[in-house]
Amino acid sequence: MFISRDQIKGTTLSLLMLGIIFMVWEVATLPVSVKSPYGIPEGNAEYQMLMGRVPGAVGATKGFPTPIQFFYSASDQLHAPFRDNGPSDRGIGWQLAASLFRVLIGYGLAILVAIPLGLIIGLHPVIHRAVDPFIQILKPISPLAWMPIALYTIKNAEECGIFVIFICSLWPVLMNTAFGVASVKRDWINVARTLEMSWSRRITLLLIPAAAPTIITGMRIGLGIAWLAIVAAEMLVGSSGIGYFVWNQWNNLSIANVILAVLLIGVTGMLLDVAFGRLQRSVTYAE
Structure with missing residues (x-):
């Protein structure tokens, strides 16, 4: 190459x-x-x-x-990343996997809700005008601001973390899906009507492929926000996960392990973003 x-x-x-x-x-x-x-x-x-x-x-x-002390501590952690000596002594690999699992569930639920709603909002300007004030009010709210309400209503720390992921990744996917669908050329939609295509075929063969680059952009932004939020949520209510690991190591005054966890959070976020970047390029078309 x-x-x-x-x-x-x-x-x-x-x-x-x-x-x-x-x-x-x-x-x-x-x-x-x-x-x-x-x-x-x-x-x-x-x-x-x-x-x-x-x-x-x-x-x-x-x-x-020092850098040398950090590398010694990091090599000790990475030597057995999947050790499991009980809830309070699990390797950093297990903690990272637990966070990714929570993100996968909450983010997947957000996609299942946001894409269909985005299609409806994008196709109907009246519905868009009706729900836009609610979206604009709810969108800027910090995910952690939902934690007290979630804890009071859900009463389960694990499910609260998933809810935080869901609520923070919902809005980018929803808004980008609606924008992408609304931006589809009207000529294409008119041709589909002329050919008497069913709504299911219009959605699967026209709307989603045409709006795919914008939808993937929203999914990419939503995943980045979800990965940011889960770390903070696990610091507050988690009993496992990379955020819990950071807070636990801080309580143990192990700054070297905190630095290692911060670097792993960054590397994982970068890999997730690179994967979505490749997916976005694969569905982008040239006019």
Whole structure:
């Protein structure tokens, strides 16, 4: 496969930026001497621990891990990502899989609801004008703002997480589906009427294929929002999942594991977006 010079230059620049990030990280975590502003001796172990530093070290080291410490901790976690020693000691692979499973259910339900409703709204301008004020009011509400209502009514933490995914990914898919259907050329619809095509054939052979690029765009945006929301929801009510893992490791003051989880969240979100990007290009047509 041919690699262009711009691709080589872009990759080289990315690696250079990554190297600079690691250099800044290393310098920021170098040992420093500590002087107490309250006249407490530097060798006081309780003061050192209170400040998040290791007592007795050469200089007092900061609590934030160095790159080497992070890589050692990450390799330990990734060595057995699917270990299962009980609810409080599961590998990061299980936690990531639990989050993806919740996203799959909530996001799938949102698609099942949003696409048919979007078709109806897009085909009927009167219905669009009627429901648009409700959509505009509900769309900007933070998914986490629904959590108290969901907990009170559903009374199940697992189902509440799925509900948050559903409600936050519903609106992008719904609005993009309605917009895509409404943008289909009227000439095409008139030709379908002239040929006396049934409504089912119009939807499957005309409307959905013509609006597919816009629908996929909404699905892509909805999935990105869903992946953002599930992490925050699991921090609040989860007993498993990558969000729960982040919060649990923070409570254990394991910053290296928190950084690892944050990177895995980003990489997973990137892979999901790349997959939808490929799907979007496959259904995009040139006029």
